[in-house]
Amino acid sequence: MNSALVIIFLAAAVALVLGLLARGGNDMTLEQWTVGGRGFGGLLVFLLQAGEIYTTFTFLGGSGWAYGKGAPTYYILAYGCLAYTLSYWLLPPIWRYARQERIVSQSHFVARKYDSPLLGILIAAVGVVALIPYLVLQFKGLGIIVSVASYGAISSTAAIWIGAAIITAYVFVSGVRGSAWTSTVKDILILAVVVFLGIYLPLHYFGGYGEMFRTIDAAKPGFLALKPSGEYGLVWFQSTALLAALGFYMWPHAFGAVLTARAERTFRRNAVVLPLYQLILLFVFFCGFAAILKVPGLTGSDIDLSLFKLSINTFDPWFVGVIGAAGVLTALVPGSIILVAASTLLANDVFRSLRPQTREETVAWTARGLVPVVALIAVYFTLQGGSTIVALLLMGYNFVTQFFPSIVCSLMRNNPLTKAGAFAGVAVGVATVVAVTLSHSTIATLAPFLPTAIQDVNVGFLALILNLVAAAIVSLATRPAAVASAERA
Amino acid sequence: MTSLKWLAALPFLAILIGTAFVNSVEPLVFGLPLVLAWLVGWVILTAAIMALIFFNDPANSDVESDRGAGR
Numbered sequence: 001m002n003s004a005l006v007i008i009f010l011a012a013a014v015a016l017v018l019g020l021l022a023r024g025g026n027d028m029t030l031e032q033w034t035v036g037g038r039g040f041g042g043l044l045v046f047l048l049q050a051g052e053i054y055t056t057f058t059f060l061g062g063s064g065w066a067y068g069k070g071a072p073t074y075y076i077l078a079y080g081c082l083a084y085t086l087s088y089w090l091l092p093p094i095w096r097y098a099r100q101e102r103i104v105s106q107s108h109f110v111a112r113k114y115d116s117p118l119l120g121i122l123i124a125a126v127g128v129v130a131l132i133p134y135l136v137l138q139f140k141g142l143g144i145i146v147s148v149a150s151y152g153a154i155s156s157t158a159a160i161w162i163g164a165a166i167i168t169a170y171v172f173v174s175g176v177r178g179s180a181w182t183s184t185v186k187d188i189l190i191l192a193v194v195v196f197l198g199i200y201l202p203l204h205y206f207g208g209y210g211e212m213f214r215t216i217d218a219a220k221p222g223f224l225a226l227k228p229s230g231e232y233g234l235v236w237f238q239s240t241a242l243l244a245a246l247g248f249y250m251w252p253h254a255f256g257a258v259l260t261a262r263a264e265r266t267f268r269r270n271a272v273v274l275p276l277y278q279l280i281l282l283f284v285f286f287c288g289f290a291a292i293l294k295v296p297g298l299t300g301s302d303i304d305l306s307l308f309k310l311s312i313n314t315f316d317p318w319f320v321g322v323i324g325a326a327g328v329l330t331a332l333v334p335g336s337i338i339l340v341a342a343s344t345l346l347a348n349d350v351f352r353s354l355r356p357q358t359r360e361e362t363v364a365w366t367a368r369g370l371v372p373v374v375a376l377i378a379v380y381f382t383l384q385g386g387s388t389i390v391a392l393l394l395m396g397y398n399f400v401t402q403f404f405p406s407i408v409c410s411l412m413r414n415n416p417l418t419k420a421g422a423f424a425g426v427a428v429g430v431a432t433v434v435a436v437t438l439s440h441s442t443i444a445t446l447a448p449f450l451p452t453a454i455q456d457v458n459v460g461f462l463a464l465i466l467n468l469v470a471a472a473i474v475s476l477a478t479r480p481a482a483v484a485s486a487e488r489a
Numbered sequence: 490m491t492s493l494k495w496l497a498a499l500p501f502l503a504i505l506i507g508t509a510f511v512n513s514v515e516p517l518v519f520g521l522p523l524v525l526a527w528l529v530g531w532v533i534l535t536a537a538i539m540a541l542i543f544f545n546d547p548a549n550s551d552v553e554s555d556r557g558a559g560r
Contacts, residue, residue: 071522071524071525074525074528077528077529077532078505078508078528081500081504081532081535082500082505084535084539085500085501085539088542208520209519209521210520212520213514213521213522214517217514224522224525225513225522226512226524234508234509234512237508238505238506238508241504242505268543268548269543269549271539272543275532275533275539276532276536279532282529285525
């Protein structure tokens with residue numbers, strides 16, 4: 001057993017123990033299990049909100065994109081910043097209504113706002129379909145990290161099973177409290193590791209940032225700025241950053257994290273600090289950039305390995321173990337948050353909606369019982385492999401963004417959308433995403449007659465626009481009846 | 490506050506539209522490519538703007554919203 005492996009195992013053990021202890025003396029009612037009894041203070045909510053940024057996707061993918069694609073990776077920095085700005089006004093009204101109505105999930109929220117259990121089921125179903133690939137991605141990242149950082153001593157399959165077992169155990173016992181407690185360790189570790197690597201690697205190999213970027217620019221001209229047009233160009237950057245900012249809090253697990261807060265002021269304060277906190281991503285980019293000329297030749301999905309390949313060339317095994325441990329936690333913590341969200345959606349918003357007379361306790365136990373089921377499904381898809389997962393994740397992001405119009409409109413004093421309108425909007429939006437993803441369409445292929453600037457717009461916008469059009473038309477058509485019945489009542 | 494909150498539109502304009510005008514590598518700013526430095530600068534400015542809005546928002550001086558939550 002090498003020293004890297006010892007450290008990775010230690011981190012996994014700490015996560016498990018902390019996650020189990022997190023339950024404390026709390027009875028695990030659904031409200032405790034899913035949203036921590038709405039009792040979390042500023043720091044825990046901050047970490048849950050921030051947990052969304054430091055997943056394996058950013059740790060491996062952020063550096064991987066910097067390595068393989070260059071400037072397009074900047075969009076990760078851009079969308080987070082914009083999403084946090086929006087959150088200042090978006091989250092407090094959501095939280096207020098959810099507390100007042102004792103709401104535990106996103107689809108629960110929408111179903112109550114629109115007084116439509118059917119709409120709730122639709123949102124829950126789409127949410128779960130979007131979450132599973134996200135969970136698969138975390139498991140996949142976990143497998144890669146452990147097998148690389150353990151120098152091959154543990155296969156990625158074994159790592160995935162162990163990781164899935166750990167989060168299943170502590171999520172089953174402690175629910176979101178387990179995620180919150182483990183996220184404290186994760187954030188401290190990842191912060192230290194990423195800042196260190198982002199400073200050390202460029203200085204060690206190039207003598208400074210300016211030198212590093214000049215060398216890269218000389219070797220690969222244009223790599224560090226966005227292309228004026230085309231795939232991953234400027235318009236792609238602009239439209240994707242905006243789309244992702246809108247979708248950010250539409251993920252069911254991000255939405256669920258919001259409900260854990262004790263006070264609404266927490267979100268406003270976090271909206272000030274979170275933009276700065278995500279600057280840590282800059283150091284992730286630096287790792288990827290430093291790897292370009294030092295471990296060249298990675299292509300395809302192997303670009304995600306750039307950070308680890310460079311680390312292995314640079315450091316002793318024990319320190320590779322520390323990096324691996326940080327990486328493992330970036331998979332486990334978001335994975336556990338997703339697991340809570342998906343199980344809650346299935347139990348509370350699908351199962352309970354179909355059988356409204358079910359008792360509260362039964363729903364709570366169903367949610368916990370679904371944890372291993374959801375985890376197993378994700379493990380199955382992870383081990384199946386294939387690049388379809390990436391396609392599914394992109395589809396997932398576009399899926400959840402379709403909730404944005406319905407949720408934002410429902411916060412207005414006079415909601416312009418009717419329940420039929422909201423349903424039609426989400427359904428049309430999601431159907432468009434499926435059609436476009438499966439046919440690999442872009443706006444360029446769908447409408448070759450448009451100017452190139454419009455052709456480069458992220459195709460997710462097409463779904464969002466059709467969503468809005470459908471929601472508006474159906475709302476107009478169903479509005480008079482709704483008003484008339486409201487007046488009669 | 491009502492007028493201050495419009496400052497929050499600046500990050501959107503700067504990041505989504507402004508980026509088009511600074512999309513180059515040279516000159517390096519603090520060792521970063523210009524376009525990356527622009528984004529990093531705006532992330533910091535965004536935090537500053539949000540701080541300004543936060544401290545001038547009457548909703549946040551209302552301590553009740555913190556205290557009334559224990560139930």
